[in-house]
Amino acid sequence: MVIALQFDAVKLDNKIKQLINVYGYQVLESALEDEPVVVSGHHVQASAADIVRFTLVIDQSRLETERQTLLLRMTAVFIVFVVFVGLVLIGLIRRYITAPIHTLQGAISESIHNEEPLALTHQGNDEVSILAREFTQIYSRMQEAYRISKDMAEIDSLTRLHNRYTFSQCLVRLLERAQRSKTQLALLYIDLDNFKAVNDSYGHQVGDLLLQEFSQALCSVLRVTDLVLTRERSVARLAGDEFGVLLADVARPSNLLVVCERILKLFEGGFNSSRGRFRISCSIGIAVYPGDGDSAEELTRNADAAMYQAKSHGRDQFQFYSSELADRTRRENAIESALIKRPFDEFTLNYMPIINASDGRVKSVEALLRWHSPNLGFVSPAEFIPIAESRGVFEALDLWVINQALDDTPKLRDIFGEDLIVAVNISSAQLSSGEFFLSLMMCFQSRQLGTRNIQLEITETFAADMNARVEANLNLLKQAGLTLALDDFGTGYTSLSQMVDYPLDVIKIDKSLVDRMVDERRRDMVLSLVDFCKRQGFSVTAEGIETQQQAEELKAAGVDGLQGFYFAKPQPLSEFAKR
Amino acid sequence: MKLNKRAVLIILPALSVCFLAMLLTVYRYQSQVLLDMKLAQARLEISNLALIVDRYNNFGEDFIASLLKSKVVKFGLSTKKGRYKAIVVERQINATLKQFPSLSFSEFSVLVLAASGEKLLHFEGGDNPFSELDPEFFSRVKEATEKAVKDRRLILEGGKSKLQFVRRINLTTCVNLFIRMTMMPWLSPCSSMRLSLIIKLSN
Numbered sequence: 001m002v003i004a005l006q007f008d009a010v011k012l013d014n015k016i017k018q019l020i021n022v023y024g025y026q027v028l029e030s031a032l033e034d035e036p037v038v039v040s041g042h043h044v045q046a047s048a049a050d051i052v053r054f055t056l057v058i059d060q061s062r063l064e065t066e067r068q069t070l071l072l073r074m075t076a077v078f079i080v081f082v083v084f085v086g087l088v089l090i091g092l093i094r095r096y097i098t099a100p101i102h103t104l105q106g107a108i109s110e111s112i113h114n115e116e117p118l119a120l121t122h123q124g125n126d127e128v129s130i131l132a133r134e135f136t137q138i139y140s141r142m143q144e145a146y147r148i149s150k151d152m153a154e155i156d157s158l159t160r161l162h163n164r165y166t167f168s169q170c171l172v173r174l175l176e177r178a179q180r181s182k183t184q185l186a187l188l189y190i191d192l193d194n195f196k197a198v199n200d201s202y203g204h205q206v207g208d209l210l211l212q213e214f215s216q217a218l219c220s221v222l223r224v225t226d227l228v229l230t231r232e233r234s235v236a237r238l239a240g241d242e243f244g245v246l247l248a249d250v251a252r253p254s255n256l257l258v259v260c261e262r263i264l265k266l267f268e269g270g271f272n273s274s275r276g277r278f279r280i281s282c283s284i285g286i287a288v289y290p291g292d293g294d295s296a297e298e299l300t301r302n303a304d305a306a307m308y309q310a311k312s313h314g315r316d317q318f319q320f321y322s323s324e325l326a327d328r329t330r331r332e333n334a335i336e337s338a339l340i341k342r343p344f345d346e347f348t349l350n351y352m353p354i355i356n357a358s359d360g361r362v363k364s365v366e367a368l369l370r371w372h373s374p375n376l377g378f379v380s381p382a383e384f385i386p387i388a389e390s391r392g393v394f395e396a397l398d399l400w401v402i403n404q405a406l407d408d409t410p411k412l413r414d415i416f417g418e419d420l421i422v423a424v425n426i427s428s429a430q431l432s433s434g435e436f437f438l439s440l441m442m443c444f445q446s447r448q449l450g451t452r453n454i455q456l457e458i459t460e461t462f463a464a465d466m467n468a469r470v471e472a473n474l475n476l477l478k479q480a481g482l483t484l485a486l487d488d489f490g491t492g493y494t495s496l497s498q499m500v501d502y503p504l505d506v507i508k509i510d511k512s513l514v515d516r517m518v519d520e521r522r523r524d525m526v527l528s529l530v531d532f533c534k535r536q537g538f539s540v541t542a543e544g545i546e547t548q549q550q551a552e553e554l555k556a557a558g559v560d561g562l563q564g565f566y567f568a569k570p571q572p573l574s575e576f577a578k579r
Numbered sequence: 580m581k582l583n584k585r586a587v588l589i590i591l592p593a594l595s596v597c598f599l600a601m602l603l604t605v606y607r608y609q610s611q612v613l614l615d616m617k618l619a620q621a622r623l624e625i626s627n628l629a630l631i632v633d634r635y636n637n638f639g640e641d642f643i644a645s646l647l648k649s650k651v652v653k654f655g656l657s658t659k660k661g662r663y664k665a666i667v668v669e670r671q672i673n674a675t676l677k678q679f680p681s682l683s684f685s686e687f688s689v690l691v692l693a694a695s696g697e698k699l700l701h702f703e704g705g706d707n708p709f710s711e712l713d714p715e716f717f718s719r720v721k722e723a724t725e726k727a728v729k730d731r732r733l734i735l736e737g738g739k740s741k742l743q744f745v746r747r748i749n750l751t752t753c754v755n756l757f758i759r760m761t762m763m764p765w766l767s768p769c770s771s772m773r774l775s776l777i778i779k780l781s782n
Contacts, residue, residue, distance in 0.1 A: 001699075002692040003646060004720040005639055005744040006713065007684045012631045012740050019624055027628075029735060044618060046625040048632035051742070052733045056621040063617060067610050074609070078602045085598075086591050090583075093590070098582045 019056065026057035100128040108135065117143065156237040158208055159215035167236035167244050171296040174246060178289055184250040189285040189303035190218070190263065192241040193315040198278055206275055211241065213273045214266070218243060221262040244300075250288060253320070260284050260318040267316060281316035283307050292321040305329040334376055335384050339393040344400050346373050349408065350570035353416075354423070354541055354563040357555045364421035364455065364561065365412060367405040368570045369397075385427075394427040399439055401425070406447050408573050409454075415576050423455040425487060431458065431470040437477065451481040455506065458484065460492025478503040485541070489513075490529070500536055507533045511544020511564075517553060527557040534558050632733075638682055639731065639744040645675055646689070647748070664700075672702050686741075688716050696721065720745055 019025045028037050030053050036045070043057040104120065111118045118139045122129035154166040162170070171187065178185040192214065199207040219235055222245060234246045250256060263284060270277040285307025293299040302321040310319035319325075338346070349367045356363035371379040388394045405424045413420050430436045444451055456477060477484060485506035486499065490513040499507070509529065516522035533540045542554045545564030554562060580588075649671055672689060689702035703712050715736075723730070723745040734741040 001694050001748040002690075002720065002724050003643055003744075003746045003748060004690040004692070004716070004723075005643055005688070005746075006690075006716050006719075006734075006741055007635075007639070007687045009631065009635045009740045009742055010683050010685055012628065012635065013738075015624075015628055015631055016740075019628075023620070023624065025621060025624065029733065029740070031732065042614060042618060044621045044625050046622075046629050048629035049636035049731075051636065051731060052632060054625050054628050056625050058614075058617050058621060063614065066613060070609055070613060071606055074602055074606055078598055082595055082598050086594050089590050089594065090587055093586045094583060098586060101582060 024059040024062040026059065028055035104128060104132050159212055159237050161215050162236040164236065164238045167238060168296055171246060174248060175289060175296060183248065185289040186247040186250045186256050187287050187299050187303045188245040189307040190243040191283050191307050193281040193283055195241040195280055198280060209275060210273055210278060214271065217266050218263065221266060256286055264316065283310040283315050284318035285310055285321065286318060287321040302326060331376065332387055335379060335387050336391050338373060339384060339388050339391065347371050348572060349401065349404050350572055351412065351576065352563060352570040353568040354561040355567045357559050357562050362416045364423055366423040367401060369401055389427055389429060394429060395433065398426045398430055402440065402443050406443055406449055409449065411573060419453065421453045421455050421483065423457050423485065425457045428459050431473045434469065437473055455483040455485050457487040459487050460489060460494045474503050504538060506539045506541055508541045508543055514542055514544045514550055517550055523553065530557045530559055635742050638679055639742055642675065643744055643746050668700055669702055673704060688713055690716060690720055692720065719743065
């Protein structure tokens with residue numbers, strides 16, 4: 001007998017469907033006695049009840065999809081994480097590293113730009129705080145060094161006023177401001193008179209003290225309303241004893257007069273200092289923008305020129321700059337430039353005859369320097385001689401005149417006779433030179449001329465600077481056989497006793513005295529003077545004779561030589577040769 | 580270049596490279612974990628499949644045993660009245676099936692053949708009221724009987740899994756069955772009666 005049972009496994013089928021549809025497995029069933037199924041890929045196998053062998057194969061595409069999903073999710077998380085961590089890191093770095101450095105850098109930059117002391121308040125022990133403290137120390141030292149250097153560059157160490165450089169800078173700025181506001185700006189150029197004498201007499205220590213006290217006094221007499229900026233910036237020491245003051249918004253020149261009078265009042269009866277009262281004064285030159293110049297250099301130069309003008313007018317006064325003064329200054333500068341430029345091609349010598357009073361013949365000629373410049377026109381000796389003397393050109397000029405006169409001497413002697421005396425003017429300053437005598441002798445030696453009949457004329461001013469060297473030179477010249485004449489006698493301060501002691505041969509009475517002979521009392525004085533000179537053994541020549549009466553009276557008084565336009569005018573050698 | 584920008588230019592690339600390396604490492608690990616998880620799940624599911632097959636197998640064994648011990652079935656089979664016999668046996672089989680509520684069948688067939696190969700009983704039941712007699716069932720049983728094919732097997736047919744049990748009842752199998760039931764008394768409370776049935780059936 002056989003009993004057979006057959007039924008379907010619904011649950012098994014449902015389960016297999018679920019595995020296939022839901023989980024994506026590939027389900028393989030095979031009988032146990034069959035050959036095992038060969039499957040590629042990931043799979044698991046199991047047998048059940050000795051009936052069947054199940055093989056579950058994992059779907060590779062599904063697995064790959066899940067892997068890709070995993071990768072996508074991880075990438076998204078990664079990006080979010082990187083961004084988040086990056087932002088957090090950057091935030092932390094900014095907060096704890098870069099922000100303190102930025103703060104430090106900002107504070108340092110602000111301090112440097114505003115030129116203020118560095119005020120960093122870092123108290124921590126981190127690197128930035130330590131760096132800030134170290135930098136503060138270095139910056140403080142540098143700022144102190146800078147302040148000292150700036151002081152040295154801008155401040156006059158003696159008076160604590162600003163120096164010329166700072167003054168010029170300030171002047172430039174104020175000129176720009178005045179140009180914009182269309183206001184006037186005045187520059188006062190102050191120079192102390194006789195300050196050199198104080199230095200020489202009392203020493204530089206006293207001189208320095210005097211400068212300090214004058215600068216303080218100057219600041220005190222200048223009201224705050226007078227000044228442009230601060231007191232220290234508007235007043236400056238420009239050179240040794242020269243000071244500058246800037247006054248802005250000058251409405252009227254009378255305001256400047258008040259300020260100048262206040263300054264000059266400091267010197268009434270001498271300057272009163274802690275070391276006593278000194279006989280010094282000051283000369284003030286004033287230049288006002290825009291009339292007297294529109295640049296700092298021009299304004300300073302013109303104020304300086306006005307100051308020199310004040311000095312030449314007698315010192316202890318102020319002088320406004322004027323266009324005439326400017327013209328004169330420009331002409332003087334041109335003259336100075338021409339004098340410095342050598343050789344002296346534009347110069348010529350004119351000769352003025354001096355008549356022998358006894359026989360009416362020409363006994364001598366005076367060489368007179370004339371300058372006809374193509375650029376400057378006729379330049380009178382009164383213009384260029386002082387400039388030559390003040391600029392130190394007189395030595396070369398005198399030598400040129402002597403050489404020229406010696407060259408002309410033979411021709412002059414041919415015209416006027418062998419006994420003619422040629423008179424040459426020399427600067428009195430030459431007498432203080434140690435080389436003058438040697439140079440003069442070389443001039444004679446080179447031409448093989450004797451010193452006889454050559455007369456050197458010296459003005460009275462040499463007497464003021466009389467010293468051992470001057471006296472020695474006079475004696476050397478005298479011993480060399482030269483004739484020495486005192487020129488322009490009567491205009492200087494030579495006393496009669498001094499005149500007697502000097503080794504002089506000729507006294508030339510100045511034209512100013514001769515001109516006064518129209519007055520009877522003056523005429524007697526001149527005639528008495530001639531008589532005195534004659535009695536002392538001097539030969540006397542009268543200059544500037546323009547009338548016959550003058551000539552007759554002087555001749556009657558015993559004058560040896562007569563010189564003036566009445567007899568002859570100065571003429572070049574060529575004119576004499578034509579006769 | 581400002582310090583902040585420099586910091587950004589240094590940090591972001593370094594951070595990106597570090598995290599990229601980390602991402603690749605984690606991805607490789609996670610990918611392996613995913614595969615392991617899939618395999619573990621597959622093992623679990625295949626165990627469930629085996630468990631289901633075991634349950635069906637146990638049911639088949641127990642059902643045949645319960646048929647053998649049933650007096651009602653014996654009585655039904657012994658009667659000559661075909662219709663009555665069918666009703667009796669069918670009722671008994673349905674009653675037995677209700678004892679296994681956890682298992683469901685859309686098709687359920689029982690075939691009893693005499694030693695001569697004569698069909699004594701062919702029962703067709705299950706949850707599907709429209710199920711039909713499997714025309715292959717008889718031939719497969721005959722084939723299994725004649726060729727001594729394994730007495731149980733899984734048949735895959737039309738996307739459906741079917742279990743087939745074939746049991747020849749003779750003296751040896753009856754003794755074996757007796758011993759099994761005696762040794763496992765929980766299968767039935769009256770073992771002596773069962774033994775007589777088995778002997779008769781084997782004759």
